[in-house]
Amino acid sequence: MFLLVLSLLSAAPPPAPAPARAPASQRVVTLFLPGSDGGLTTQMAGVRREAVLEKEIKSVLDILSAEWERAAFAPPKSAKVQTVFIDAQKTVYLAYNEEITARHPGGITMEIASAASICKTVMTNYDVDGVRFLQKGRELKTLAGHVDVGSKITRAKCDNMASFR
Amino acid sequence: MAKLLAILALFAVAPAAAWAGQALTNVDAVAIDAGHGDDPGGRRGDALEKGPCVLIAVALKELIERENGPAVRAVLTFRQDVATTTQRERAFAANGNGAKVFISIHAYPAKQQELGIFIPFVADEPSSSWKNSGARFAPKSLLLAEKLKVSMESGFPGKKYFVGRAPLVMFYGLEMPAVAVEAVGYDSQPPLTPDSAAMVAEAIYAGLVEYGNTR
Numbered sequence: 001m002f003l004l005v006l007s008l009l010s011a012a013p014p015p016a017p018a019p020a021r022a023p024a025s026q027r028v029v030t031l032f033l034p035g036s037d038g039g040l041t042t043q044m045a046g047v048r049r050e051a052v053l054e055k056e057i058k059s060v061l062d063i064l065s066a067e068w069e070r071a072a073f074a075p076p077k078s079a080k081v082q083t084v085f086i087d088a089q090k091t092v093y094l095a096y097n098e099e100i101t102a103r104h105p106g107g108i109t110m111e112i113a114s115a116a117s118i119c120k121t122v123m124t125n126y127d128v129d130g131v132r133f134l135q136k137g138r139e140l141k142t143l144a145g146h147v148d149v150g151s152k153i154t155r156a157k158c159d160n161m162a163s164f165r
Numbered sequence: 166m167a168k169l170l171a172i173l174a175l176f177a178v179a180p181a182a183a184w185a186g187q188a189l190t191n192v193d194a195v196a197i198d199a200g201h202g203d204d205p206g207g208r209r210g211d212a213l214e215k216g217p218c219v220l221i222a223v224a225l226k227e228l229i230e231r232e233n234g235p236a237v238r239a240v241l242t243f244r245q246d247v248a249t250t251t252q253r254e255r256a257f258a259a260n261g262n263g264a265k266v267f268i269s270i271h272a273y274p275a276k277q278q279e280l281g282i283f284i285p286f287v288a289d290e291p292s293s294s295w296k297n298s299g300a301r302f303a304p305k306s307l308l309l310a311e312k313l314k315v316s317m318e319s320g321f322p323g324k325k326y327f328v329g330r331a332p333l334v335m336f337y338g339l340e341m342p343a344v345a346v347e348a349v350g351y352d353s354q355p356p357l358t359p360d361s362a363a364m365v366a367e368a369i370y371a372g373l374v375e376y377g378n379t380r
Contacts, residue, residue, distance in 0.1 A: 037279050073277065107273035108347055109281045112331050141334070145200065146271070146345075148296075148332045157288040157332060165281065165329040 025049045027056070031064050032120040032162065034113035036072040040120060040162055043067065054084040057092065057126060064121050073110040074117065075143070076103045083134075091130035091152055092122055098135065104144040111144040116161035119153045130154050188233045190377040195229055196264035197222045198242040198255055198335060200271040200345070217349045217357040218270045219243075224359070224366035225268070232370070240264060256298075256338030266309060266376070267343035268369065269335045275350030279325050282310045282317070283345040286330035287337075296337040305342035308379065313346060313372035320368030 026046040035041040045063050050056035061081040068074035079100035085093045104114065119131040130152040133140040141150035147161070189195075199222035200215060222241060229239040240262040242255040259267050273280060284306040287297045299306070307328070314326045336343050348365050349357055357365075 038277075038281070073274075105274045106351065107277055108271055108283055108331070108333065108345060109277060109279075109329075110274060112329075146331075146333050146335070148334050148337075150334075151290075154289045160286055160288050161331065164283075164286075164331045165327045 029060050029063075029125045030121070031060075031067060032117050032124070033064075033067055033071045034073040034110070034117050038073060038109040038113050038165065040113065040116055053126065054086055054092075057086075057122060058084045060121065060125060061094065061118065064117065068117075071117075073105070073107075073113050075100050075105070075114050078103065086128065089130070090128045091132060092126070092128045093132050093134055094118065094122075095134040095137075096140075100133075101135065101140070101143055106144045108146045111142070111147045112161050112164050114143055115147050115149055115153070116158065116164075119158040120162045123155055123158055131158065186232070187374045189229070189237050189374060191380045192265045192373065192377045193236065194238040194240065194262055194264045195373070196240050196242050196259035196262065196267040196341070197225050197229075198259070198267060198269035200269055200335065215272075215351075217272050217351050217362065220357055220359065220362040221270045221348055221365045221369075224362040225270070225369055228363070228366045228370050229373075238262060238264075242267075252334050252337055255335065260338070260340045264341050266373070267336075267339050267341050268373070269333075269343070269345040270369075271345055271347050272349050272351035273347040275353040277347075277350070279327055280317075280347040281329045281345075282313050282326055282347070283329050283331050283333055284310050285333070285336040285339075285343055287332055296332075299336055299339040299341065299343055302340075302342040305380075306344060309342050309372070309376045310344045312375040312379065313344060313369060316368050316372030316375065317346070317348075320364065320371065 027049045029045055029047050031043045031045050032040040033043055047056060047059045047063060050059065058081055065077050065080055069077040076099055080097050081094050082097055083095040104111065122128060122131055132152055133149050139150060143149060199218040226239040226241055229237055240258060242258040243250040284303065285299050287300065290296045292300065310328045314328055317326050318324060333345055335345060346369065
């Protein structure tokens with residue numbers, strides 16, 4: 001009996017390897033695009049679900065940038081987020097290239113719409129409490145000289161910018 | 166009757182008649198801010214957002230002084246000969262001169278159809294924050310914005326204005342009612358001339374007169 005048990009144990013298959021990650025599935029997100037009146041319009045988009053949240057948010061913002069080209073009031077589509085980081089307080093840091101400031105079309109209305117387009121897209125689709133903009137490793141004060149993005153954009157501030165009129 | 170309607174129609178597109186010769190009441194000092202004194206703001210080709218803002222601000226200062234003499238001080242919050250005037254310096258200029266209102270002149274990309282007149286909104290900042298110093302003037306800021314909406318739409322038929330609230334940096338530190346006006350397309354063709362800047366200044370002044378009369 002003892003030998004039988006021993007033989008069964010020895011014949012037991014080795015522990016199964018960790019299951020391979022399921023194929024990345026699509027996730028539907030809501031994009032907020034600047035409308036012709038300076039308000040925001042929504043559009044659905046599919047994005048690959050990523051194990052690393054920062055990577056997924058970057059993908060969403062890449063799609064958003066591409067869609068800006070068709071929006072009435074928006075930064076150029078060459079304005080790209082380069083790095084995304086989320087801290088322990090659930091604040092997401094978005095490091096943008098220089099295009100978002102250097103080639104922003106300007107105007108108060110358009111600047112509000114730009115900032116709102118980004119923060120509303122991130123905060124609607126992800127459980128984050130704040131958004132901050134970075135450029136060249138520093139926190140941005142404004143995108144085009146008007147709207148305060150130098151302090152954390154909370155949900156309340158983002159909601160105000162999304163419905164400022 | 167037709168003659169009366171014709172006269173009324175004339176007044177509808179000639180706002181200058183509404184304020185001509187009128188001095189400001191209840192306002193003895195006006196702070197005039199030109200957007201982007203210290204940064205270029207928007208750019209399209211060679212057209213910079215700050216260019217027409219300075220022209221209109223100077224035209225408004227001259228108009229206020231011409232209509233009111235020494236009874237009303239018109240203070241520019243920026244130095245035209247210095248490239249950098251920080252927000253704190255602008256607020257200091259407005260507060261230090263005892264301005265009763267703050268008007269910040271801004272430009273917009275010409276393709277923008279609806280234009281904004283903004284008043285302060287500061288979310289999530291403690292009431293003691295310097296950013297929030299103008300919060301207690303919110304009702305008067307709104308009144309001024311509404312008067313300017315009427316005067317700008319009268320002055321420029323076809324243009325549609327809205328009043329909005331936003332966390333704009335030019336409002337921080339101010340101790341008075343404040344508005345920011347999207348007054349002119351910075352990349353409009355032909356570019357803004359001194360004469361057309363004076364027309365914009367007249368429309369703003371008309372709103373300022375109405376604000377003073379209402380208080």
